[in-house]
Amino acid sequence: MHIRIVGAGVMGRGIAQWAATAGHTVEIGDMRRESVGEAVEFVADMLARAVRRKRMTADEAAAVRGRLVPLDLPTAPGPGVDLVVEAVREDLAVKTELFRALEAVLPDTAVFATNTSSLSVTRIAAGLADPSRLAGLHFFNPVPLMKVVEVVPGVLTRPDIPARLADLVRGAGHAAVIVADTPGFLVNHVGRGLATEALALLEDAVAEPADIDRIVRDVLGLRMGPFELVDLTGLDVSAAVNDEVWTGFRHSDRLRPSYLTPNRVAAGLYGRKTGRGFYPYTDGTASVPDEPPIAGNADRPVRVAGTGPDADALRDALARSGATVRTDGGPDDDTLVLVPTWGTTVAAAVAEGGLPAHLAFGVDPLALAAPRRVLAITPASDPAAARDARALLARPDAGAGAERMVTVVRDTPGGVAQRILASIVSVAASVAERGIAHPGDIDSAVAAGLGYPHGPLAWGNRIGARRMLQLQRALHDETGDPRYRPTRWVTERARLGLPLTEAGTAPADV
Secondary structure: OEEEEEOOOHHHHHHHHHHHHOOOEEEEEOOOHHHHHHHHHHHHHHHHHHHHOOOOOHHHHHHHHHOEEEOOOOOOOOOOOOEEEEOOOOOHHHHHHHHHHHHHHOOOOOEEEEOOOOOOHHHHHOOOOOHHHEEEEEOOOOOOOOOEEEEEEOOOOOOHHHHHHHHHHHHOOOEEEEOOOOOOOOHHHHOHHHHHHHHHHHHOOOOOHHHHHHHHHHHHOOOOOHHHHHHHHOHHHHHHHHHHHHHHOOOOHHHOOOOOHHHHHHOOOOEHHHOEOOOEEEOOEEOOOOOOOOOOOOOOOEEEOOOOHHHHHHHHHHHHOOOOEEOOOOOOOOOEEEEEOOOOOHHHHHHHHOOOHHHEEEEOHHHOOOOEEEEEEOOOOOHHHHHHHHHHHHOOOOOOOOOOEEEEEEOOOOHHHHHHHHHHHHHHHHHHHOOOOOHHHHHHHHHHHHOOOOOHHHHHHHHOHHHHHHHHHHHHHHHOOHHHOOOHHHHHHHHHOOOOOOOOOOHHHO
C-alpha cells in the first residue's frame, strides 16, 4: 500500500516507522520542511537501534529506510496514494483545511484517516466534498510499542473503510478495535474511570496522593498509580480530556471531573514537565513521602465482626499470621475489632452492630492477599489502637519473612481500591451498554492502551457480576451520589447469570 503521513511530529514519525516496517511505501510530509528531515533521521536511529539489539538485520533496516519518501510539500499531488494518515495538531479548522487541500490533489480512491484523539471524526469529515472517504485511525504513543489502534468510522464513513483500515492495522502487527465516534472514543473514555475516581478520593480527603498510588499499584496491580500517571502525562492534558469527555456525554455523573483541577492547572502544577504536580520533581525524579514505620503492638488480641466469606477470609488471614483471634468480646474489653467492608463503612458497622467505635477499624477484602493491606479509621478511632491494628495487619504469614505494608486511610464507602475498581468497571460497562465498542474490544484495547492487569469487564468477572452489583449498590446507597449508580450492563448480567464480557442477544440476532 502507498501511504502518505501528514505531520512529522512525534505521532507522525511513529506511524511512519510502523507502516514502513510493515512493508508499505510511506511518504512523509509537514508544512515545516525541517520536521520531515528530523522525522526520517529519527526513524533511521530507531532502525539502527533495532539492528544493534538484533531485532532486525541491517538489510531489513535498509529496506525499511528505503520505503520512506520525504515530501517537500504535504499537499503535493500523489496519483498513487492509497491512504492518507493525518497527524497534525488537535485543531478542527486546521485538520479540515488540510483534508480539503488533499482532496483537491489526490485521487478519489484515496482513503483519508485522522489520528485525532479528541475531535469528532464526523465533524472533520463534514468539511469535505466527500465526507464518506474519511475515518479515524487513532494510534497511541509510542506507536511501534503501543500495539492497539482505534478505528473510528464517522457517521457518513463508507461501510467498507473501517474493515479495510482494521485489516491494514492487523497486517502490520497491531490490534485494531472498531469504535463509535463518541467523546474520548474507547481508551480515553474508559481511562476516565481511574482518573476521576482518584481525584474524588482526594476531594474526600480519604488519603494522600502517594497512598492512593501505593494502593492502586499494590492492591489493584496497575503499573502506575493515578497521580503518578497524571504527573507523567501532564495535568493540563488530563484535565482537558476529563472535561471534554464529561461535556461530550452531556455532564454524565459517572464521568464528573474534580473541582480540584482548575486551580492546579492555573498554578502550573502540571507534573514532571513543570517540576511540580502531585509530587515535586528534581531532574525528572519524583520526591515521594516515606511511609510511616510500623510502631504498634502486633500481639494485641483481635476479633472480626460479621459473618460471610469476607469475614471468614479475614479470620483465616489473621490466623495464618499467628495473631490472637477471639470470637467475642465484652463492652469493657480492649480487643481490637476488624470489620471487612464491601461498599460500606466502618461507621455503619459500628452503628448497626453496636461495636466499640474507638476500637473498630475497616479492612478491605480486596487487599487480603495483596502485598499491601488497607486499614480504615473513623473520627472515633483511638490512635494507639489504630497503630496496633496496623501492626497486626502487617504480620506476615507464619514463616513468610518480612512484614506486610499497611496503608491507613479515612473511612469511606468501599475504601480506595473498591471505589477505583468499581469506577473502572462501571465506565467500561457504560461503554458496552451504549454500543460504543464490542466487549472483547473494550477489554483488549484498554488492557493494551492503559496497561491494566486485566481488561475492565474481565476484571469485573474476576470479582463476579453479582458481587460487582452489590458493590455498586452499596456505594450508591451509602453516598447518594449518582456517579455510583449501578449500570444496566452489570445489573442485567448479575440477574441473568451472565459474565460481564458477554454481549448477549441483540434485536438484530432475532
